[in-house]
Amino acid sequence: MPTVSMTVNGKAVASDVEGRTLLVDFLRENLRLTGTHVGCDTLQCGACVVHVNGDSVKACSMLALSAEGAEITTIEGIANPDGSLSVLQRAFQDHHGLQCGFCTPGMVMSAADLLKRNANPSEREVREWLEGNLCRCTGYHNIVKAILAAAAEMRGEKIAAE
Amino acid sequence: MPRDEAVASGGIGKAVKRREDVRFLTGKGTYTDDMNRPDQTYCVFLRSNVAHGQITRVDTAAASAMPGVVRIFTGEDIAAAGLGGVPCGWEITSSNGEKMKEPAHPILAQGKVRHVGDPIAAVVAESREAAKDAAEAIGLEIEEMGAVVNMTTAIQGHGAPVHDEAEDNLCYDWDLGDKDATDAAFANATHVTTLEFVNNRMIPNAMEPRAAIGEYDAARDQHTLYTTSQNPHVIRLLMGAFVLNIPEHKLRVMAPDVGGGFGSKIFHYAEEAFVTWASKEIGRPIKWTAERSESFVTDAHGRDHVTKAELAMDSEGKFLALRADTLANMGAYLSTFAPCVPTWLHGTLLAGQYAHPAVHCRVRAVFTNTVPVDAYRGAGRPEATYLLERLINKAAQEIGLDQVEIRRRNFIRPDQFPYDTPVALQYDTGNYLATLARALEMADYAGFNARKAESAARGKLRGIGLSCYIEACGIAPSSLVGALGARAGLYEAASVRVNPTGSVSVFTGSHSHGQGHETTFAQVVADRLGIPYESIEIVHGDTDRVPFGMGTYGSRSLAVGGTAIVNAVDKVIAKGKKIAAHLMEASEADVVFEDGQYKVAGTDKAKAFGEVSLAAYVPHQYPIEDIEPGLEETAFYDPKNFTFPAGSYLCEVEVDPDTGKIEVLGFWAADDFGNVVNPMIVEGQVHGGLVQGLGQAFIENCVYDENGQLPSGSYMDYAMPRAGDFPSFEVDTCVTACTHNPLGVKGCGEAGAIGAPPALVNAVVDALSAYGVDHIDMPLSPQKVWATIQAAKPAMAAE
Numbered sequence: 001m002p003t004v005s006m007t008v009n010g011k012a013v014a015s016d017v018e019g020r021t022l023l024v025d026f027l028r029e030n031l032r033l034t035g036t037h038v039g040c041d042t043l044q045c046g047a048c049v050v051h052v053n054g055d056s057v058k059a060c061s062m063l064a065l066s067a068e069g070a071e072i073t074t075i076e077g078i079a080n081p082d083g084s085l086s087v088l089q090r091a092f093q094d095h096h097g098l099q100c101g102f103c104t105p106g107m108v109m110s111a112a113d114l115l116k117r118n119a120n121p122s123e124r125e126v127r128e129w130l131e132g133n134l135c136r137c138t139g140y141h142n143i144v145k146a147i148l149a150a151a152a153e154m155r156g157e158k159i160a161a162e
Numbered sequence: 163m164p165r166d167e168a169v170a171s172g173g174i175g176k177a178v179k180r181r182e183d184v185r186f187l188t189g190k191g192t193y194t195d196d197m198n199r200p201d202q203t204y205c206v207f208l209r210s211n212v213a214h215g216q217i218t219r220v221d222t223a224a225a226s227a228m229p230g231v232v233r234i235f236t237g238e239d240i241a242a243a244g245l246g247g248v249p250c251g252w253e254i255t256s257s258n259g260e261k262m263k264e265p266a267h268p269i270l271a272q273g274k275v276r277h278v279g280d281p282i283a284a285v286v287a288e289s290r291e292a293a294k295d296a297a298e299a300i301g302l303e304i305e306e307m308g309a310v311v312n313m314t315t316a317i318q319g320h321g322a323p324v325h326d327e328a329e330d331n332l333c334y335d336w337d338l339g340d341k342d343a344t345d346a347a348f349a350n351a352t353h354v355t356t357l358e359f360v361n362n363r364m365i366p367n368a369m370e371p372r373a374a375i376g377e378y379d380a381a382r383d384q385h386t387l388y389t390t391s392q393n394p395h396v397i398r399l400l401m402g403a404f405v406l407n408i409p410e411h412k413l414r415v416m417a418p419d420v421g422g423g424f425g426s427k428i429f430h431y432a433e434e435a436f437v438t439w440a441s442k443e444i445g446r447p448i449k450w451t452a453e454r455s456e457s458f459v460t461d462a463h464g465r466d467h468v469t470k471a472e473l474a475m476d477s478e479g480k481f482l483a484l485r486a487d488t489l490a491n492m493g494a495y496l497s498t499f500a501p502c503v504p505t506w507l508h509g510t511l512l513a514g515q516y517a518h519p520a521v522h523c524r525v526r527a528v529f530t531n532t533v534p535v536d537a538y539r540g541a542g543r544p545e546a547t548y549l550l551e552r553l554i555n556k557a558a559q560e561i562g563l564d565q566v567e568i569r570r571r572n573f574i575r576p577d578q579f580p581y582d583t584p585v586a587l588q589y590d591t592g593n594y595l596a597t598l599a600r601a602l603e604m605a606d607y608a609g610f611n612a613r614k615a616e617s618a619a620r621g622k623l624r625g626i627g628l629s630c631y632i633e634a635c636g637i638a639p640s641s642l643v644g645a646l647g648a649r650a651g652l653y654e655a656a657s658v659r660v661n662p663t664g665s666v667s668v669f670t671g672s673h674s675h676g677q678g679h680e681t682t683f684a685q686v687v688a689d690r691l692g693i694p695y696e697s698i699e700i701v702h703g704d705t706d707r708v709p710f711g712m713g714t715y716g717s718r719s720l721a722v723g724g725t726a727i728v729n730a731v732d733k734v735i736a737k738g739k740k741i742a743a744h745l746m747e748a749s750e751a752d753v754v755f756e757d758g759q760y761k762v763a764g765t766d767k768a769k770a771f772g773e774v775s776l777a778a779y780v781p782h783q784y785p786i787e788d789i790e791p792g793l794e795e796t797a798f799y800d801p802k803n804f805t806f807p808a809g810s811y812l813c814e815v816e817v818d819p820d821t822g823k824i825e826v827l828g829f830w831a832a833d834d835f836g837n838v839v840n841p842m843i844v845e846g847q848v849h850g851g852l853v854q855g856l857g858q859a860f861i862e863n864c865v866y867d868e869n870g871q872l873p874s875g876s877y878m879d880y881a882m883p884r885a886g887d888f889p890s891f892e893v894d895t896c897v898t899a900c901t902h903n904p905l906g907v908k909g910c911g912e913a914g915a916i917g918a919p920p921a922l923v924n925a926v927v928d929a930l931s932a933y934g935v936d937h938i939d940m941p942l943s944p945q946k947v948w949a950t951i952q953a954a955k956p957a958m959a960a961e
Contacts, residue, residue, distance in 0.1 A: 018291065034196035035189015037421075039369045040454035044877030047369060075189035085187060093183040096846045100676030101186025102369040102421030108187065123890070130885035134877070136369050136422050137676045139853030139914070140885040142846055 006070045008033070009077030017064045023057075024048040026064035027074060035075040035105045039134065046133035049106035050074045056113035058132070075105035078112060088112055088150040097146030099137035107133050111147045119155055123148060172681075172688050172695025174905075177842035180681045182674070191419040194373040194388050199447035202375070203232050205437055206293035207450070208283040208300050209459065210275035213309035213531035213870020214322065217273060220283060221301030228299060230292030233444055235284045235436070237270040245269060245439060248432055249404040250496040251396075253647040254334045254505055254527070262334035262527070265325040267495035269405070269432040269439075275304060276324055276494035277531050278872055279459025284436055286448055309531040309870030313468055313489040316528050324494055324529040333492050333501065333527035338509040339585050344522035347483030351474035355557035361545045362940045363466035363491065363864035365880055366538050368675075370421020371452040372461060376437030380445065384412055389434045391417040392427045392673050393713020396650070398705050400430040400498070406439050410705075413438075417703040420675035424854070425537040426461045427675065428715045429498035433460070458875040463864055464538020466491035467504065467545050471553045479563050481572045483520040484512055486549060490527045490535075497536035501527060506646050507542025507634070513583035514550045515594040515630050515808055516572040521584045531870040537715065539854050539915040540633070547631040551920035555627070555927065556936050565628045565924065566602065570595070573630075580901075587634060589806045590901040592834060594630060597896050600832035601628075601810035604892050610814070623817040624827075625929025628810065631917035635909035636721030636805035636900070653800035654718070655709035656726035658687070658734050660793035662779035664772030665697040668730075671711010672723030673702050677911065678843045679719060685839050686724055686905065690731045692758030693771055709796055717909025720839065721805045725903045729797035737793060738774045744785040745769055745777055805900045805908035809833035813856075813921035817929045822948025824926060826856065831893040831917070836900040836908035844910045848893045851914020857883040858915075859922040859940045881941075933958060 005014035008031060015030045027033045027050070036059055039047035048059040051073040080086055085093065088111060098104040107130070114121060114129045121129070126147050127140065135143060172178045185191050222234040248267040255261055266272075271282045283300055287293035308321040310331055319330040348354060375388040385408055391397050394415040401415075402408045420427060437448040452460065468489040474482040490504030509523035540547075558568040573594045574581050581589045602608075610626050617624035637643075640651035657669040668687055672679055680700045688695040701707055711723070735755045742760030743750040746767045754763050761768045777784060778793040814828045831848055838844050861881035865874040874880040899906030919940060926942050927935055933954035938946060 020291070028196075033189065034193075035191070037193070037370070038195070039371065039421075040877050042454065042876045042878050044882075045369065045454070075187075079188055085184065089187040092187055093179050096180065096842045098183060098186055099678070099846060099850065100369065100422040101182070101191050101419065102193065104186050105189055124886075127885040134369060134882050134884065136367055136424065136854070136882075137850045138846060139849035139851070139883075139888070139891070141849040141853075141890050144885060144890065 002065060004064050004068050006067050006072055008072045009074060019065060021064045022060050023062045023064050023067050024059035027059060033074050033076050037102055037105060039102065044134065046106040046110060047103050049109040049133065051109060051113065056110050075109060078108070087153050088115065091146040091150035091153065095142050095146035095149055097138065097143040103133060103135040107135065107143055114147070115151050115154060119151060121151060172685050174685055174689040174839050176685065176840065178681055178685055178695065178840055180678045182678065182680045193370055193419045193421055194375060194390050195451045197375060197388060199375055199377050202447040202449050203286050203288060203444065204290040204293050205448050205450040206285050206290065206297045207281040207433065208285065208297045208302065210271065210278060210280040210282055210304065212275060212304050212306050213278050215275050215304040215306040217271060217275060217282065218305050219301060219303040222283065225285065225296040225299040228292070228296045230288040231296045232286045232288065234296065235270065235440060237268060237272045237282065240268060240270045241272060246405045248430055248435065249400050250501065251400065251498045251649050252502040253649065254336055254501040255647065256334045257337045262501055263325065263328040263332070264496060265327055269435050277533050278870060279533060280494070281432055284440065286440060286444060311530055311532065311866050311868055311870050313491055313528040313530060316530055317526065324531055328529055331529045333496070333529055335526045336505050337522065337524040339522035340520055341522045343520040344483045344485055347520050348472070348474045348485065351482050352477040353475045353561055355473045355553060355560050356470070357553045357556050357937060358470045359552065359937065360939045361465045361467040361469065361548055362858060364464040364538055364858055364862055365458055365864045366424045366426035366461055366464060367882060368422030368424055368426055371454055371457045372427065372431065372433070373451040374434040374437045375447055375449045376441035377447040378442035384414065385438055385442065386414045386416065387434055387438045388416050388418065390420050390427050392420065392423040392675055392715055394673065394703055394705050395671060395710050396713055397430050397434065401435050401438065405435045414706045417673055423675045424539040425464065425541055425715060428713070429462055429536055455876055458880070459533055459872060462497045462534045462536035463493065464535065465545060466535050469549055471549050473553050473557050475557060475561065479561055479568050479571055481516055481518050484518050486512060486523045488525045490525055491532065492527045492529055493532045493534035494529065495534050497534035500534060500536040502647065503537050503542040504545065508546045510585045510587050511543050511546035511632060511634060512550060513585055514547070515574060515632050517574050517578070518584060523585065532866055539851065540912040541716065543633040543912065544855065544916045544919060547629065547916050548920045551629040551631070552923060552937070555924045559931060559936055566607070569598065569630055588803060590803055591898045592806060592808050593896065593898050594808060597808065597832040597834050598630060598810040600894055600896055601812050601830050604830040604832065604894060605812040605814065605828065607812065617816050623819055623929040623932070624814065625817065625925040625927070626812060626814045627921045627924025627928055628812055629917050629921035629924060630810045631913065632806055632808040633912060633916050634804035635717035635807055635912070636801050637716035637718045638804055639802060640800050650712065651800065652712055653798050654723040654726045655711040655796065655798045656723065656730045657709050657794065657796040658727065658730040660734055660775045662776055664693070664775045666691065666693070667699045667701060668727055669701045669708040670723055670727060671708055671713065672719040673714045677714065677719060678840070682720065682840050682843060683724065683727055686727060687731055690728060691771060692756070717807065717911040720905065720907045721900065721903055721909050722799060722801050724905055724907065726797050726799035728904050729799055730795045733795035733797060734793055737789065737795065740785065740789050741777055742769045742774050745774065745783065802902045805836065807833065807835050807908040807910065807913055809913060809917060811917040811921040813925040815922065815925040815929055817926060817947060819951055822944035822951065824860070824942055824947060826888050826922065828889060829891045831891060831914065832896060833910065833913050834896045834898055835910040837897060837906040838895055839907065844895065845893050847910045848914045849891055851912060852891055852918045853883045853888060855915040855918025856888055856922055859919040859942060860887065861941050861943070863941045
């Protein structure tokens with residue numbers, strides 16, 4: 001069985017994996033980072049989005065071995081260094097951008113990538129960016145609101161939570 | 163803490179941020195598949211890839227010898243063990259007095275397969291991959307029989323029936339209402355509007371696929387099942403008593419964090435029974451997690467009605483009677499609550515918000531070679547609302563009345579409550595004119611014609627659609643549902659444990675899988691006790707910890723589960739008064755509880771809630787002769803009636819006549835949920851329901867082909883609503899408090915999914931009315947809309 005090594009949430013990790021092991025299964029089963037979820041088997045739902053070398057990637061769409069040497073960030077690794085919620089995470093809570101929580105890690109990781117690329121997205125741009133993330137609970141309304149509010153706060157503007 | 167401060171920190175009416183969010187936002191949620199048990203094995207099911215057939219060979223020899231395989235089970239093992247089938251929890255009696263047909267639903271197929279996805283064998287192995295490899299290596303031969311798919315032909319009894327005991331594939335033929343009065347009203351009507359339509363089949367698609375881990379502790383003879391359930395006690399009861407013959411004290415069912423349900427996780431499923439049983443057989447824990455493609459062919463589907471509806475009116479557009487005849491798909495087996503969905507959750511809602519003198523409804527339930535169909539967000543009530551609200555708009559169109567005006571003329575007026583409908587319900591309260599007025603105001607209904615003209619100038623067709631729904635929630639009075647065929651009571655239970663230093667642990671039979679009970683219920687308790695929200699913990703989802711409860715569905719958690727909590731809190735307060743009276747050397751009759759303090763009326767004597775709690779657990783100065791120590795109370799609450807949330811929804815669309823593409827421009831929802839505990843959470847529930855409802859009307863569709871194959875069996879083929887499909891919504895609430903529960907609440911979980919589909923379809927039909935279009939079946943795909951326009955054009959040209 002080949003060995004794969006990578007950096008996950010700032011920590012170097014190495015493990016033997018089967019060649020067919022997906023990155024998402026490596027994270028969940030080998031590293032027990034179960035915040036990254038599996039909601040489908042056709043690369044559609046986006047519950048497994050993580051960052052690979054800074055870009056959002058569906059972790060079910062690549063093999064663990066393909067991530068050799070990569071820098072991976074998962075939902076477990078994006079809070080502030082002191083453990084408090086990041087601006088984006090807090091915006092999801094403030095604006096009720098989650099209900100059952102299952103799609104949430106993928107939504108947050110996907111949105112974080114959007115805000116890195118576009119500090120001032122329009123509502124339409126947020127909605128289109130989330131095309132690859134399915135949510136069945138929120139109707140997206142408050143997810144979009146949370147992301148726009150986080151963007152504003154990160155730009156130094158303040159939007160009051162209702 | 164003074165009551166005002168307690169309320170400020172998290173009492174009723176506050177948009178308190180959800181406490182459960184932190185774990186979900188940091189990846190620390192614990193969903194069933196996130197758990198692994200020591201020495202765990204993995205299970206994969208071999209499922210039928212044909213819809214109907216006789217199994218002629220299942221050869222597991224080669225597969226069993228593959229690396230990592232622990233054991234392979236087939237239907238023979240299940241039969242040899244004498245296990246029961248998956249039971250049905252509701253019995254419907256046909257109009258002729260016969261009981262419904264209730265065929266066996268085996269855990270693993272016994273000879274025949276009856277839908278694509280029917281489980282045939284279960285492979286247990288050291289890893290999921292090894293189990294999958296072995297499942298593929300099982301030699302399987304099935305002699306195909308013709309599939310029964312179409313309900314209309316199914317009841318004609320051609321070909322091999324789904325079950326031998328139902329030759330015409332009929333499960334039951336049920337009716338409700340006064341047929342003679344209805345027929346007489348139709349005979350005297352000035353105008354009769356008729357609508358034939360399909361309520362399209364839905365696949366629930368909670369984002370977390372179902373999963374189950376079975377574990378057996380031989381030393382203690384104790385079974386544990388971790389499962390993705392909305393109601394762990396119901397699973398324990400059904401599975402223990404009817405399938406596996408395990409007494410309840412030897413069976414613990416836990417539903418930890420659950421990633422959405424929408425009805426699909428109410429039901430008892432074969433997989434959870436299998437892993438519970440087989441974990442004892444092999445002496446190791448067994449975990450099964452559905453792949454999404456497996457969810458599509460095993461989670462109970464929703465809706466799937468074919469209906470003819472008729473509305474009789476007088477010359478003023480007043481309703482005289484309603485008649486409905488529905489074929490309802492049951493699928494291949496009866497899922498847990500399936501029989502009651504098109505009957506008692508559908509026929510009873512056909513009066514809607516209107517003063518119909520007479521209603522008659524007939525429902526025939528049909529077996530087909532498809533996945534079982536059961537409750538899906540709204541469950542019967544969306545079908546009833548769609549029937550009525552589409553029919554009314556068609557009637558308005560036919561007699562030339564505005565869609566608002568025809569409803570106003572027929573609404574039950576506020577002074578008519580309590581109102582007895584002709585279909586067995588008594589609405590306790592409501593104000594339909596108020597929600598309608600609020601929706602019209604939010605949507606600027608009066609300004610619609612100007613907006614329509616603006617669209618027309620751009621070559622676009624604009625339409626606005628109204629839908630006024632009612633639902634029966636807070637399910638349900640046990641004696642009533644028992645008379646209607648339920649094989650269970652539908653009360654709820656709660657225990658309130660005041661800890662010695664005054665914090666409170668609440669154990670509820672309701673289950674949260676997105677609804678935010680951990681927050682909302684704590685708000686209710688904080689408000690009632692006048693203590694800080696932060697000192698209250700809500701515990702749910704574990705049959706070993708919470709009292710016997712019926713779980714969460716039918717928007718019942720706050721109305722029924724919340725009331726159980728309130729009643730238990732009130733028992734705590736009552737006992738606390740006795741203790742406080744002793745401590746303050748006062749008469750119990752003089753002690754009042756307010757602002758978190760026991761006070762002697764008319765004096766400045768007071769004892770804080772925490773002081774009395776401590777005294778109950780350190781009973782040194784205590785009326786020990788009269789009162790037991792401790793402060794913990796349990797209440798079971800059986801509701802007196804259903805609750806009746808209602809509202810008015812408006813949807814505005816623009817249709818491109820060249821392409822048939824629809825754009826939803828706005829959606830306005832005015833709901834009456836009774837009192838609101840957490841407005842932020844209520845709005846979130848509405849948003850989510852709206853997109854599920856709009857999804858059904860707009861893009862979602864479960865499609866079976868004539869062979870019973872499921873082409874819409876993945877997210878590439880089943881159109882899930884995405885963030886870009888709809889705009890943001892405007893939602894608001896009007897309040898008439900429920901009259902028969904102490905919180906005055908009605909429930910909000912299903913409203914959006916109930917009210918949205920007819921609003922969207924009414925809007926599109928309104929947009930196309932210039933073409934003479936008076937109906938299009940859901941979903942309103944661009945192709946279907948375009949074809950409808952093309953078909954209408956020649957007729958228009960000829961005029």
